[in-house]
Amino acid sequence: MELLNDMALFVEVVKAKGFRGASEATGVPNSTLSRRIGALEKAIGLRLLHRTTRKVELTEAGQIYFERCKRIVDEARLAHEQLGDLLAQPSGVLRASLPVDFTVIYLAPLIAEFAERYPGISFEFDLTPRQVDLISEPFDVAIRMGEPSNSNLIARPLVSLVPRLYAAPRYLKRMGEPEKPADLKRHECLNVQKGGIWTLRKNAQSVQLSIGSRFTINNVGLIRRMATLGMGIMLMPEEVVAEDVAAKRLVRVLPDWHGKPMPVYALTETRLLPAKTQRFIEFLKERLAQA
Structure with missing residues (x-):
């Protein structure tokens, strides 16, 4: 990641034709830019820039490296934007185990609101009273009332009911x-x-x-x-x-x-959640806190 950041700074220096312009564009101080580009040259074993008091110019090796860096940095930025779009509009099937009556009576309008907000998500809900096994069964999340009995699960508090x-x-x-x-x-x-x-x-x-x-x-x-x-x-x-x-x-x-008071938790098998599950838990916590 640090190498990619240095490559991005190198591209900005070349585009600005100097450290001062790149500093204004990136907000990184001149001295830091110079040090980072020097470290990059040392790391790859190539001199990339001719430095003068007025401007910088690419070396022959620097020109080749610049073209490659620009392509890599552009692809990384595009991937980051696509990831942002994916997180903003998550998709896929959300499989959840929910308490029967609390869901039918109270959560149903919230689930409908969530479904309208994220049209790319489809839903599979299990409303049976049984305690599903999140480790061996294909559920993304379980909403449970009362203190969790399985300490191996990740419990995220949603609300406390009186x-x-x-x-x-x-x-x-x-x-x-x-x-x-x-x-x-x-x-x-x-x-x-x-x-x-x-x-x-x-x-x-x-x-x-x-x-x-x-x-x-x-x-x-x-x-x-x-x-x-x-x-x-x-x-x-x-x-x-x-x-x-x-x-x-x-x-x-x-x-x-x-x-x-009776706590309500969102239980998951791991802290590393797909966007659909993360958004669902965040949404419930936010809306239940407003109730």
């Missing part, structure tokens, strides 16, 4: 509305784990509750649906239930309290 308590108005009319966290022990609490523990926070306060339910459900969408049907209270990020809250199918319970 779970809050929600229930259907019909449930609260039937069972009454809890006034403090301890009241949840006498309520149906919809949870993804059997015999789960809920950690609730209010400013500096924090309480842990062992909640019980007739339902143990391993699908966020079904928990959400059962809550709208009046079957219990759930702890869920507001981004997932925004539509139900807007439609008044769900209302906040214990509004001063919230659950432990």
